[in-house]
Amino acid sequence: MDYPALFQPKWNAKKFLLCNLLALALLLVWIWPAGHAVFTQFDEWFFHLLNRPLLQSKVWLWIWTVASMRPFDIVVGLILLVLLIKGDWVFKAVQTRAALIGFVLTLIVLLIIRTVFSKIIDQTSLQHDSASVVIADAIKLSDLFPGLDKKWQLKDSSSQSFPGDHASVLLIWAMFMSVFSRTAGQRVIIWALAFLFMMPRLVAGAHWGQDDYIGGVMIALLALGWSCYTPFVAVITRFLLRITAPIFNLFGRLPLIGRLSIMKPGARD
Template identity: 35%
Template sequence: MKNLRLSAILALNALGLALFFSWYLPPGHGYWFVIDSNIFHFFNQALVKSHTFLLLVAVTNNRVFDGISLLAMGSLFFSFWRKESATGRRRMFIMGIVMLFCAVIINQLGHLIPESHVSPSLYFTDIYRVSELLHFPTKDASKDSFPGDHGLMLLIFTGFMLRYFGKKAFGIAVIIFLIFMMPRMMIGAHWFTDIFVGSLSIALVCLPWVLLTPISDGLISLLDRYLPERSNTNN
C-alpha cells in the first residue's frame, strides 16, 4: 500500500512538473501562448456582442461572487457534516482548519516560482475592459496573475473532497472549481494558463504529499488531541 501511494505521489508530481515546464521552457511559452491569446480574445470580443454577457461577466467578478464561491464550498462540506455524529463533526471542523493551513502554506510555496506577469487585460492593447464598458465594481485586471491564487484554493478544496469524501464529492467540487474560475478568464483577469498550468501544477506537486502521506491525518489527529472540546458537544 505504501509503495502504491508513493508511486501515485511521484506520478502526480511528474505530471505537474511536465505540465509546468511545457509552459515555462519554450520561448514565449510556445503553443500555450496561442491557447491563452485565443481564449482571451474570444471572450473579449463577446463582451461587446452581448450586453447580457457583459453584465454576467461583470457580476461574476464582483467581490460578492467570491463570497458565493465560499458558500458553495461550505454547502458541500456541510452536506457531509450534518450526517456526522458529534465526534465526526468535531473531526470535520478540525479537517477544515487543516485544509486552510495547508492552503496557506501551498499558496506561499507557489509564489516561490520565479515567474510573474500581468493579466491579459493589461498585456494586450486595443481590447475591451469591463470596468470601462460598465460603471460597476468588478475585477478585470491583475498586475500579478500567475499563478491563480483563487484557482489554487479551489483545487486544494477539491483534493480534500476526493481524499476524505469520495468521487461524488470530488465531482461536485470540480464543478464548483470550473464555475468560479471561468469568470476570471472571461473578464481577462487571468490567463487560461494561470489556472490550468500554474494553479494545477502546484496542486499536483504539493497536494499529494499532504493527502497521500500521513501528514493530513496526522495534523487532524494532533489538533483533535489538543484542541479543547466544547462542554455541549452532544447538544
C-alpha cells in the same frame, strides 16, 4: 461507536510521487519555450472567445460582472463550505468535522507552497501581467463599470498573474473532495462547480488560461500530495479534534448550530 479514520497517518508513496511528478511535468512544459508559446497562443484565442461577447450580450456582461465582484467570492466560499460539511454527501456525517479540519490544513499547505513559488517566479522573466493588461483590445469590466469597481472591486486585472491563486483554491477543493467522493455524479458536480467558479477571472481577463490550468493545477497537486498523502493531515487533524472537542460540544447545544453535521458527538477521525 468507533468510526473508520478519514485520514491515515502514513505515507502514500505512490500517490505522493504522482502528485509531485505531475506538478513538475506541468512546470517543465510551461517553462519550455515551445510549450510556453503554444500555451500563450491558445490563451489569446481563448480569452477573445470569452471576453468579446461582453459587448455583444447584456446577459453575458452582467453574469460575469456580478461574478467578478469581490463579494461574490464569499458566496462561492459558502457554497464550497456547505458541500464540504454536508453530512452523508461526500463525507459521512460523523466525519465532516475531521474533513473540515483536514481541508483547512490542506489550504494552509497550499498557501505556503504558493507563497514560496510566487516569490521565486516573481524574480524571473516568467511572471507576467494578466490578459486584460497585455491584450490591447481587451474589454475591461472596470472601464465599463467604474462605479461598481470602486465600490465592489471588480477583479479584472493583475500585474502578477501567475499562478492563479483563485483557481488553485478551487482546484484543491475539487481534488480534496474527489479523493473521498464515492460516485461519478458527485465528481461531476464537484468539478463542474470548480470550473464554473474559475470562469469569472478568465472572462474578465484577470488571468490567462495557463495561470489556472498550469499554475493552479500545479500548486493544487503539490498541496494535495504534501498534505493528504503524508502523515501531516492525519496527525494534526487527530490532535485538533481532541483539543477542539469541548468547543464543538459547547456550540453543539445551540438550537440551529447543533443540527450541523460537524457538531455531532461522533464527529471524530
